[in-house]
Amino acid sequence: DSMLAMAENVSQDTHGKFEAGKGTFLLNGKPFVVKAAELHYPRIPQEYWEHRIKMSKALGMNTICLYTFWNAHEPKENQFDFTGQNNLREFIRLCQKNDMKVILRPGPYVCAEWEMGGLPWWLLKKKDIRLRENDPYFLERVDKFQKAVAAQVADLTIADGGPIIMVQVENEYGSYGEDKKYVSNIRDMLRKNFGDNVTLFQCDWSSNFEKNGLDDLIWTMNFGTGANIDDQFRRLKELRPESPLMCSEFWSGWFDKWGANHETRPAADMIAGIDEMLSKNISFSLYMTHGGTNWGHWAGANSPGYAPDVTSYDYDAPINEQGAPTPKYWELRKALEKYTDGKQFPVPASIKTIDIKPFAFSKVAPIFSNLPEPKSDVNIRTMEEYDQGFGSIIYQTTLPELANGGFLTVNDPHDYAQVFVDGKYIGTLDRRNGEKQLSLPPCKRGARLDIFVEAMGRINFGRAIKDFKGITDNVTVTEDRNGYHFTCELKNWKVYNIEDEYECYKSYSYAPIESVSPDSTGRLPRGVYVGTFNINKPADTFLSFEKWGKGLVYVNGHGIGRIWEIGPQQTLYVPGTWLKKGENEVLVFDIMGPKEAVSFGSKTPELDKLLVKKPLTHREPGQELDLEGSKPVVSSSLTPGNGWKEISFGTPATGRYVCLEAVNSHDGKDRAAIAEMYLLDNNNERISREPWVVMYADSEDVEGVNRSADKTFDLQESTYWSTKKKDKFPHFIVIDLGKEHTLTGLQCLPRMESNAPSAIKDIKVYVSSVPFKF
Structure with a gap:
């Protein structure tokens, strides 16, 4: 009935118009400043959608901005799903019911820290596909998806009396490439x-929006809290002096x-930026106003x-993961009051949270005694080649005789590989750390080798989104015989595909938990654990998994998300609408095995408990860089202020290792910072940064923040490397480029805040073919 009532309301609305006027957007001919809240419907329990929309309206927003996630809507080729969590039309109708306009961002690529940036994994079954390019198959699939989205919501644009005022073309394409034909x-x-x-628009960064800017589209900028706003719009104003200005992603947090500090951003900086934009008639969308949750395996x-x-995906947003207002919310609401003519809408009541008493898990299905029927293959193949999108995969073969032991090389484990010989755990290869090699003990010919690979999220940003899972190339074993190394490639594999599906895990054979005991490291077996808890009245809770290893969790059949003991996240958000009165089931697939198969529910989350073993810095204790005998290829000064700086080496330099020496800073303080950097080849083109690794940094600020040296090439202009407050100049970063290059220059971007704090003034660059000495 409510849907019918809304449908009647739609038909009664007058047909409207939203367009770019002179220096402002126009809604039905009148100036309109967009104050948008970014919300993602698949990240919010459907039952709470309207609550989050009302929270955004009460904050002072007039629009909801949203992505559509292709891979959620087309999980298998030609099988579209717009139901439940994916009911895009229902979400947009709820926006309209609450008098909120809508900005639709249908991709095909969305980034959003979401699996493969929203692209469906099954595209990778065509190994030579060119993603986000004029690849005929890719364009054909995009067209089918866009048609499916339009079939759901094209009649909800403002021209048809609906709430959709703008639709976005692609997404931040300047960070991917330069291809106006594709964007067209x-x-x-x-x-x-x-x-x-x-009305169509495209968004990008101020540093790259011209690469793909189409003449007939509105251009908007994306930038973060603290950015120098006039500087972000300077170039756009030069090119289009009368264009309305909009920050289409103003990053709130x-x-x-995994394995890094919990990220926060100050409320004061966010509010100052929004206040400045609104005082200058600049529209904005707050990314995120409410982040929500990467359910199941959707985290990228x-x-x-x-x-x-x-x-x-709490994002340190004004509305937290569970939908409650944070201190940021109240401060921002107060600041927005003066831009809402003093009108404010009531803040909806918060959704109740409960504690759940500790409960023990009762049954276990060890994974190695529950393997599916294997497939046989001479050569290694990726998960996608077996028509598997998510989950784990076990590759099994036999080893040659290794009288003196040897080492195993896996090229490349995507993403977390555990190695066993004759059932005994040998070690782990973690893609995060670039690990590919393990020592093997002496063994007889025919010893069984198992490589158990868990796929985590596919990369969602940059060229690396073409991210195959499992083992992507080959596996070799090398034996040392009297100082001679013999290497052979392993063949003839049995392959076990473990799909990440609740029904798959439930189908295993379970035994009472008392029937298993911990190994020598104190862990229970790798496998699936099932437990239950009882509640009288369902409400939201945060289940703790601090005693567990690594894996995936289902509650009453709902994929609640990934866990990993390293942190910083130690609890998972469970919406009360997915719980029931009486008994509730929790299923955990733990690929490492828990230390203790117990959990409990808490009213508050634990998002900031890092139990990581790997240091966050790039310097061994007592390690000092020794540049004696090294001569810089260039000593130069960088100009002050915001924006990209470039220096030329004069004479090209060849090498694999590069050292930057920051001599001093423009503000005269001890701190140095770089947001992004590139090195240029002999064609004056930027070289790929995919293989880059930080070998050394003399100072990195990682105390409660993430300002390590790898932030200089993380593709994100709003994150940065910063030295610690009291460490004195000079400061050094040493980078391994992955292979030898001929280099002709350096491009460097300081922090984006006004006056570029901690910007380096004088800089020296060293290039070497052999590693620098320490």
């Missing part, structure tokens, strides 16, 4: 599917990754290198 193709699909009356990963994201 996506624009043409949207025009075809949504009609000529819809940041996302967390960042690169260069491999940095998987945690389950919580």
Whole structure:
């Protein structure tokens, strides 16, 4: 009935118009400043959608901005799903019911720290596919997806009396490449599917928006809390002096990754930025206003290198993961009051949270005694080649005789590989750390080798989104015979595909937990554990998994997310709407085995408990860089202020290792900072940073923040390397480029805040073909 009532309301609305006017957006001919809250419907329990929309409205927003996630809507080729959590139309109708306009961002790529940036994994079954390019198969699939989205919501644009005021073309394409023809193709699909009356726009960073900017689209900028706002819009104003200005992603916080500090951003900086924008008639969308949760296996990963994201997408946003207002919320609401003509909407009541008493798990299904029927293959294949998108995979073969032992090389484990010989655990290869090699003990010919690989989220940013899972190339074993090394490639594999599906885990053979005992490290067996807890009245809770290893959790069949003992996240958010009165089931697939198969529910989350073994810095205790005998290829000064700086080496230099020496800073203080850097080749082109690794940094601020040296090439302009407050100049970073290059220059971006705090003034660059001495 409510849907019918809303449908009638839609038809009664007058047909409207949203467009770019002179220096302002126009809604039905009148100036309109967009105050948008970014919310992602698949990250919020459907039963709470309206609560989150009302929370955003009460904050002082007039619009909801949202991505559509292709991989959620088309989990298998040609099988579309717009039901339940994926009911895009229902979500947009709820926005309209609450008098909120909508900005639709249908991709096809969305980034969003979401698995593969929203692209479906099954695209990778075509190994030579070119993602986000004019690849005929890719464009054909995008067109089908865009048609499916349009079939759901094209009649909800403002021209048809609906709430959708703008539709985005692709997403931050300047951070991926330069291809106006491709971006034009996506624009043409949207025009075809949504009609000529819809307003289209594209978003990018101020440093790269010109690369792909199309003449007939509105251009908007993305930047973070603390950025120098006039500087971010300077170039756009030069090119289009009368264009309305909008920050289409103003980053309220940041996302967390496994094994790093929980990210926060100050409320004061966020509010100052929004206040400044609104005082200048600049529209904005607050990314995120409410982040929500990466349910199941949907959390993505960042690169260069491999940095998987945690389950919580709390984002340090004004509305927290559970939907409650934070101190940021109240401060921002107060600041927005003066831009809402003093009108405020009531803040909805918070959703109740409960504690749940500790409960023990009762049954276990050890994974090695519950393997599916194997497939046989001479050569290694990736998960995708077995038509598997998510979960784990075990590769099994036999070893040659290793009289003196040897070492195993896995090229490349994606993402977390545990190695066993004759059932005995040998060691782990963690892609985050670039690990590919393990020592093997002496063994007889025919010893069984198992490589148990867990796939984590596919990379969601940059060129590395083409991210195959399992083992991506080959496996070799090397034996040392009297000082001679003999290497052979291992063949003839049995392959066990372990799908990440609740029904798959439930189908295993379970035994009472009393029938298993801990190993020598104190862990219970790797496998699936099932336990139950009872409650009288369902409400939201945060289940603790601090005693567990690594894996995935289901509650009453709902994929609640990933766990990993390293932190910083130690609890998982469980919505009360997914619980029931009486008995509730928790299923955990733990690929390491728990220390104790127990859990409990808490009213508050634990998102900031790092139990990581790997240091966050890039310097061994007592390690000092020795540059004696090294001559810089260039000694130069960088200009002050915001924006990219470039220096030329004069004479090209060849090498694999580069050392930057920061001599001093423009502000005269001891601190140095770099947001992003590139090195240029002999064609004056930026070289790929995918293989880069930090070998040394003399000072990195990682006390409760993530300002390590790898932030200089993490593809994110709003994160940065910073030295510690009291460490004196000079400061050094040493980077291994992965292979030898001929280099001609350096490009460097200081912090994006006004006056570029801690910007380096004088700099020296050293290039070497052999590693620097320490």
